[in-house]
Amino acid sequence: MSESNQNILEMEGISKAFPGVQALDSVNFTLRKGEIHCLVGENGAGKSTLIKVLTGVDRPEAGRMILDGKEIHTRSPQHAQTLGISTVYQEINLCPNLTVAENILLGREPQRFKSIDWAKMNADAVEILKRSLDVDIDVTKPLGIYTVAIQQMVAIARALDIASAKILILDEPTSSLDEHEVQQLFKVMRKLKENGVGIIFITHFIGQVYEISDKTTVLRNGKLIGTFDTASLPRFELIAKMIGRSLDDLDEMSKIKLESSKHIRTEALLKAKGLGHSGAISPFDLELHSGEVVGLAGLLGSGRTEIANLLFGIDKPDTGSITFAGDEVTDYSPLGSIKRGVGLCPEDRKAEGVVDDLTVRENIILAIQANNGWFKFLSVQEQYDIADKYIELLQIATPSPDQPVGNLSGGNQQKVILARWLATNPHLLILDEPTRGIDVGTKAEIQKLVLSLADEGKACVFISSELEEVLRTSHRIVVLREREKVAEFSGEVDENTIIHAIAGSEA
Amino acid sequence: MRNQKKSSFAWRNIIESRLFFPLIALFLILLFDFIFIPGFFTIENRDGNLYGSLIDIFRNGSTVMLLAIGMTLVIATAGVDLSVGAVMAIAASMAGILMNPSALRNEVFFVTDPTYTFQPLWVVIGAALIVSLICGVWNGVLVAYMRIQPMVATLILMIAGRGIAQLITNGLRVQITYRPYAFLGQGWIILPFSLYIVAFVYAGTWLLTRKTAIGMFIESVGINFRSSFFSGIDEKKIKLLVYTFCGLCAGIAGLVASSNIRTSDANSIGLMIELDAILAVVIGGGSMAGGRFSLLASMIGALVMQAITQSMYAVGVPAFALQAIKAVVVVFVILLFSEQVRSFIRGISAQKKEV
Numbered sequence: 043m044s045e046s047n048q049n050i051l052e053m054e055g056i057s058k059a060f061p062g063v064q065a066l067d068s069v070n071f072t073l074r075k076g077e078i079h080c081l082v083g084e085n086g087a088g089k090s091t092l093i094k095v096l097t098g099v100d101r102p103e104a105g106r107m108i109l110d111g112k113e114i115h116t117r118s119p120q121h122a123q124t125l126g127i128s129t130v131y132q133e134i135n136l137c138p139n140l141t142v143a144e145n146i147l148l149g150r151e152p153q154r155f156k157s158i159d160w161a162k163m164n165a166d167a168v169e170i171l172k173r174s175l176d177v178d179i180d181v182t183k184p185l186g187i188y189t190v191a192i193q194q195m196v197a198i199a200r201a202l203d204i205a206s207a208k209i210l211i212l213d214e215p216t217s218s219l220d221e222h223e224v225q226q227l228f229k230v231m232r233k234l235k236e237n238g239v240g241i242i243f244i245t246h247f248i249g250q251v252y253e254i255s256d257k258t259t260v261l262r263n264g265k266l267i268g269t270f271d272t273a274s275l276p277r278f279e280l281i282a283k284m285i286g287r288s289l290d291d292l293d294e295m296s297k298i299k300l301e302s303s304k305h306i307r308t309e310a311l312l313k314a315k316g317l318g319h320s321g322a323i324s325p326f327d328l329e330l331h332s333g334e335v336v337g338l339a340g341l342l343g344s345g346r347t348e349i350a351n352l353l354f355g356i357d358k359p360d361t362g363s364i365t366f367a368g369d370e371v372t373d374y375s376p377l378g379s380i381k382r383g384v385g386l387c388p389e390d391r392k393a394e395g396v397v398d399d400l401t402v403r404e405n406i407i408l409a410i411q412a413n414n415g416w417f418k419f420l421s422v423q424e425q426y427d428i429a430d431k432y433i434e435l436l437q438i439a440t441p442s443p444d445q446p447v448g449n450l451s452g453g454n455q456q457k458v459i460l461a462r463w464l465a466t467n468p469h470l471l472i473l474d475e476p477t478r479g480i481d482v483g484t485k486a487e488i489q490k491l492v493l494s495l496a497d498e499g500k501a502c503v504f505i506s507s508e509l510e511e512v513l514r515t516s517h518r519i520v521v522l523r524e525r526e527k528v529a530e531f532s533g534e535v536d537e538n539t540i541i542h543a544i545a546g547s548e549a
Numbered sequence: 550m551r552n553q554k555k556s557s558f559a560w561r562n563i564i565e566s567r568l569f570f571p572l573i574a575l576f577l578i579l580l581f582d583f584i585f586i587p588g589f590f591t592i593e594n595r596d597g598n599l600y601g602s603l604i605d606i607f608r609n610g611s612t613v614m615l616l617a618i619g620m621t622l623v624i625a626t627a628g629v630d631l632s633v634g635a636v637m638a639i640a641a642s643m644a645g646i647l648m649n650p651s652a653l654r655n656e657v658f659f660v661t662d663p664t665y666t667f668q669p670l671w672v673v674i675g676a677a678l679i680v681s682l683i684c685g686v687w688n689g690v691l692v693a694y695m696r697i698q699p700m701v702a703t704l705i706l707m708i709a710g711r712g713i714a715q716l717i718t719n720g721l722r723v724q725i726t727y728r729p730y731a732f733l734g735q736g737w738i739i740l741p742f743s744l745y746i747v748a749f750v751y752a753g754t755w756l757l758t759r760k761t762a763i764g765m766f767i768e769s770v771g772i773n774f775r776s777s778f779f780s781g782i783d784e785k786k787i788k789l790l791v792y793t794f795c796g797l798c799a800g801i802a803g804l805v806a807s808s809n810i811r812t813s814d815a816n817s818i819g820l821m822i823e824l825d826a827i828l829a830v831v832i833g834g835g836s837m838a839g840g841r842f843s844l845l846a847s848m849i850g851a852l853v854m855q856a857i858t859q860s861m862y863a864v865g866v867p868a869f870a871l872q873a874i875k876a877v878v879v880v881f882v883i884l885l886f887s888e889q890v891r892s893f894i895r896g897i898s899a900q901k902k903e904v
Contacts (some may be wrong), residue, residue, distance in 0.1 A: 356779065380781040394779045399772045399840050404765055411762045412781035419762045462780065 049108075050075045050208055050240045051096075056105035058091055060449065065091040068105065069266045071259060073209065073240040078231060080251045080272065081244045083261035083284055084453070084481035089244050092261070093211055097122040097129050110208070126208035128201040130215050136197055138186030143167035145185050146200045170203050171195070177226075189343055190390075191219050198227065202234070210234060211242045216250060220341045220507070228254050246481055247508075248277060260284055281482055299493055303517050305333040311501045312470060314353070316362035322348040325361050326527035328520065330470060335492055335502040337516030339509055339540055345525040346505045347389050350474045353503070354386035355379045367469070380413045385463030389474040389505075391452065395459045398448030402440050403429035405447045406461045413466060432461035437487075453480040460488070464495075471495060472503040477511060489515045509544075513537060567834045567841075570885045571849040574832065578856045578878070586863045598737040602863060610855030611734075611743035612637075612802040612809075612819070614848055616826035617833075618754050619798030621847040622791040624830050626771045627839025628692060628699035630795045633826055635710025636684045637803030637819030640677040642714040644804055645723035645813025647673045648730060653719055663728040670729055678800045684710070685796020686789070693788035703792075707823070714815035723813045734809030743805050750801060754794075755844055764842075767791060771839025825854050832882050853882065 051073040058066040066088045073079050081089045094100040096107065098116030107114050109125060116122040119129060136145045143164045144151075152162040167181040177195050185193055194215055201210060212231075216224050231241055231254060243255060251258055252272060260267040260283045267283050310329040318325030323345040330336055338346045351357045353364070355374040364371040366382050379386070388394035397405055406429045407420055414420065420428070429443040436457040440450055447458055456476060463471055473492065477485040492502050492515050506512050512519060513535065521529040521543040529543040582589040582602070592601040616633050623630045646653060647668040666673070684706060691702035725731065736742035758764030769777045770784045777784050799819075807813045831837065832853050833846030857878050861871050884890050 376779055377781040377783060386779065388779050393773070394775050397769045397773045397776045397780075400765070400769055404769075408765075408769060408777075408780040408782070411765065412783075414762065416763050416766070417761050419760065 048074045050110060052108040053092070053096065054106055054108075056092065056095055056102045056107075058088075058095055058100055058102050060091075064264050066095070066102070067264045069261065069264070071266075072269070073242060075240055076235050076238045077257060078235055078241045078243055078255045080255035080258040081242055081261065082246075082248075082251060082258060082280070083267075084263075084483050087261040087284075087481070088264040089261055090213060090451070091264075093129065093213055093242070093244070097127055097211065127211065128207045128209070129211040129213065130194075130197045130201045131213050136185055136193060136200070138193075139184055141182050142171075142179060142185050142188070142196055143181040145196055146170055146181075146203060148200075150203075171199050191223055191343075194219060195223065195227075198230075202230070207239055209240045209242065211244075213244045214246065216245055216247060224250065246485075248281060248482070251280070252277065284482060299515070299517070303334075305497060305499065306517060307332040307334075307499075310365075311367060312353070313365040314362065315365070317352055317359050317364060318361045319348065319352055319357050320360050322357065322525065323352065324526045328527070330501045330503065332469065332501050333496050333499050334518060335496045335504050335516045337512035337519040338503060338505045338522060339512045339519050340522030340544055343525075344522040344544075345527075346522055347474055348525065349522070350386060350389075350472045350503065350505060353379075353470075354384060354472055356386070377412060380409055380466060380468075383467075383469035384472070385409065385466055385468040385470070386472045387456075387459050387463060387474060387476050389478070391456055391459065391478075396447045396455050399446055401444045402433070402438065402447050402450070402458055403443040405458050406432055406443075406465055409462045409466045428465050429461075432465060435464075436461055436491075453484045456480055456488075457484070460491070468500065470501040470503070472505075474505045475507065476504075477506060477508070485511070509537060509540060513540070567843045567846045568849065570882065571833050571846055571853060574853050574878075574882045574885075575849055575856060578853065578860055582856075582860050582863070586860065589860075589863065598739055602859065604741065606852060606855050606859050607744055608741040609859065610852050611741070611747050612806045613822065613825050613829055613854055614747045614851040615750055615798050615802040615805065616822065617829040617847040617851040618750055618844060619791075619795030620823075620826045621830050621833070621835060621842050621844055622754075622758070622767055623699070623795045624827070624835050624837060625767050625839055625842035626788055626791050627774075627837075628788065628791070629703065629827060629837070630688060630792060630799075631700065631703040631823050632684065632688060632706035632710055633795065633799035633802070634819035634822045635707050635714070636681050636796055636799035637806055637822065638711055638714040638813075638815045639684060639717065640681045640800035640803030641807035641813040641818045642717040642723070642815050643680045644673050644677040644730070644807060645725055646718050647676055648725060648727050649723050663726050666727040666730070670727075673730065674804060677804055678797060681796045681800025681803065682793060683796075684799070685793035688796065689789035689792030692792060693785040711815055714813075714818075718813060718815060722815075725807060725811045725813060731808050731811060734805045734807075743809075746801065746805060750798065751844060751848065758844070763787070763790070768839075768841055771842075826851075828879055829854050831886075832879065834886055853878075 049072055051071075053069070053071040055068040055070065056066050057068050069088065069092060071092065081092065083089050091100060095102045096116065098118045098121050107116070109127070114125055116125065116127070122129070137148075140148070143166070146167045147163055151158045152166060153159060154162070164181050171177045171179065171181065177192070177199075179188065179192060185196060188196075198212070198215060201207070215227060219227065231243070234241060245251060255272045257269055258272045258275060258280065259269045260280070262284065308331070311332045312330040314326065314328040316325040316327065326349070328349070338349060340346050348357070352359055355376055355378055358374045366384075371378070371382070376386075397408065400408075403425050407425050410428070411420060426443060432438070433440060433443060438450075438454050438457045438461065440454065447455055450458065460476065476488050480488070489511065492504055496502055496517070504512060504515050518530065518532040519535060519540060520527060521531070521540060523544060531540065586602070589602045592599050592603060620630060620633065648666045650667050688703050688706060691697045691705070692699050695702070732742055733746070734743050738745070758767065766777070766782050766787050769780070769782060770787050774784045803818060806818050810818075829850035830847045831850070833843060833848070833850035835842055835847060854875070857875050858871060861874055866874060
């Protein structure tokens with residue numbers, strides 16, 4: 043009896059189906075008071091769906107939920123919040139045009155004389171951010187001007203500030219945070235844990251699972267694999283449970299990489315000279331070779347994405363020039379880049395990648411069609427052929443090529459964008475955080491894919507927040523710090539050397 | 550995989566279809582007519598030409614249908630064009646003054662000869678359409694290249710347009726007597742001639758959007774213009790195209806409307822009709838937030854609007870009460886499209902099954 047009293051939340055036999063997908067198949071989940079409970083699994087394992095059921099976004103078809111000994115039926119996230127369940131979602135769900143303070147206190151604004159007490163509201167917001175997250179920013183500025191990491195912090199601050207929170211759900215909050223910010227967040231989580239808040243933490247970073255959690259629940263393909271004490275579950279076993287297959291693949295990687303490095307061409311495919319954009323990235327020189335993967339390493343906001351956007355023509359450079367395959371580039375635009383044979387998988391999948399109401403097929407052919415122009419329209423049959431080919435090649439989990447891409451899980455959406463660019467058969471493919479918010483299995487798939495592209499003679503630029511991943515996939519690594527290119531390493535590099543370069547300290 | 554889709558074709562697919570609710574609305578209105586208005590469905594054959602209330606719905610609806618075609622594309626890019634009524638007036642004034650320039654000379658003189666025109670018909674129509682095309686380009690440049698919000702950008706021409714139309718005719722209403730021109734709106738070849746114009750524009754637009762990549766690009770830009778830009782789509786050019794095209798459609802509608810009333814009246818042609826066109830698209834299930842569009846659904850939407858008007862007149866509702874009744878019907882149709890109401894209805898039917 044005392045056992046169940048400690049359980050703050052019990053979910054029993056939860057089932058939920060979407061068109062063509064059984065997202066959850068009678069899943070049980072129990073959360074105790076003051077427990078940090080990790081929820082892990084591959085893309086489409088059902089983690090996000092379980093959270094959506096709990097917070098009332100989706101209704102379960104079967105199963106019941108008991109909060110503090112009472113059965114609950116959450117109707118909406120607002121309703122869940124009044125019950126004491128607060129959530130920070132994977133994708134930031136705030137209003138970028140409102141100020142930081144408004145975002146934090148939206149719907150709970152301090153009032154005076156029946157109108158909003160702005161001074162108090164701003165003071166409160168500063169206080170909340172400082173106290174809970176140790177973040178010091180101007181709360182009267184619109185949220186949109188801050189980096190993704192800061193926006194994420196604000197989202198967390200908002201969720202935390204709801205005083206009655208019994209359960210805090212963090213759906214991949216760390217995917218865009220740098221190490222320092224992650225530690226800040228963990229500090230907050232530990233404090234909340236002491237106060238008896240139950241925390242459900244979803245992450246793809248296995249290291250974080252071990253660092254912070256008491257228990258770990260593994261889901262795979264909508265089914266519960268099991269709940270384990272984190273400390274007594276070996277890492278290898280956890281990953282094996284998540285992906286349901288052995289990890290020999292990862293060792294294979296270094297072999298593939300070594301093999302492919304033989305094919306690197308000596309003459310440069312792309313030469314950037316003194317390329318720069320004021321306020322975004324200081325002028326830098328960069329050479330990219332066919333058959334080579336160049337990794338960009340650096341902290342969030344160090345200028346990685348800015349380099350990618352300059353190379354692809356999203357932003358026009360203020361200084362310097364690019365020579366591509368011997369010719370000086372004059373047309374700095376995405377379309378110009380596509381015509382040259384350059385592709386970019388953008389960092390922000392939701393805002394810059396997928397067109398969510400279009401089908402998987404249309405999303406895949408979008409870049410080819412843009413290259414073809416308005417009137418050279420691919421026939422429906424050609425479209426299906428291309429879509430089917432890449433759905434099979436990249437193993438995109440979709441019930442049909444006619445499914446709106448918005449219905450797919452994050453990892454599969456990423457694969458659709460990869461397919462969009464692979465279909466254009468580019469000479470140079472720039473991948474900006476292609477593995478962000480993606481499970482271990484798919485990550486390995488994408489890394490292998492990048493190397494095999496290089497093997498085919500394409501040049502690749504690989505950007506990732508995970509240094510280990512950059513090291514594993516890149517033949518050459520460019521290090522960025524504070525919007526400046528600071529170092530370049532090729533051949534076998536020690537992880538510590540790069541960390542020192544990123545940090546700006548002597549090795 | 551695609552075969553599966555065919556075999557699972559079911560009642561559900563019909564209900565979820567874009568055309569279902571507009572068709573239901575149209576059906577209900579016609580059912581109302583069938584019960585309360587004797588002879589509503591009678592179609593007379595006079596010298597091989599067909600006449601009747603039903604035909605009138607199509608004929609009178611042709612201007613809104615033409616506007617709805619252009620408006621559908623504009624709304625699909627998450628925009629709106631408020632200036633179509635004013636552009637109609639500009640096109641009509643242009644056509645009127647070219648056929649009968651007496652107004653420019655301040656002559657109180659009206660041509661009554663039905664065979665007289667100052668300029669040949671192709672010049673009249675061509676000039677009117679070029680002017681409306683320019684109006685569309687103006688809107689497109691403001692929205693796409695100057696990044697002005699569509700409602701504000703097109704509001705400029707909505708207000709200024711009628712002034713421009715009056716400038717063209719020197720502030721006078723120009724009588725249109727030239728018979729071949731009158732054929733546009735009043736001619737009959739078995740069916741009203743304006744219907745052939747609608748069919749032609751519809752078919753052309755369908756080919757332009759569905760047999761080229763333009764339709765997909767329009768939808769893509771409307772859903773997520775940033776992703777579209779990252780994919781290499783020139784979203785500015787797409788926006789310029791749809792506003793220009795919408796202007797052209799408005800010009801054609803203006804010709805039909807002025808031919809119908811045999812006057813180019815800058816103050817009354819197409820007055821408030823932009824709202825009918827927008828509603829037609831909305832009744833057809835088009836989202837003002839942009840995205841997927843269906844030209845056919847918008848056409849049905851336009852017919853719903855016209856059928857309401859026609860039926861109300863037929864049962865003797867006074868003109869001043871018409872707008873109020875129209876509003877009630879429109880609210881009803883739009884509610885059917887709201888996700889809230891739909892899930893409510895689904896909830897009810899699901900409960901019934903459980904019991």
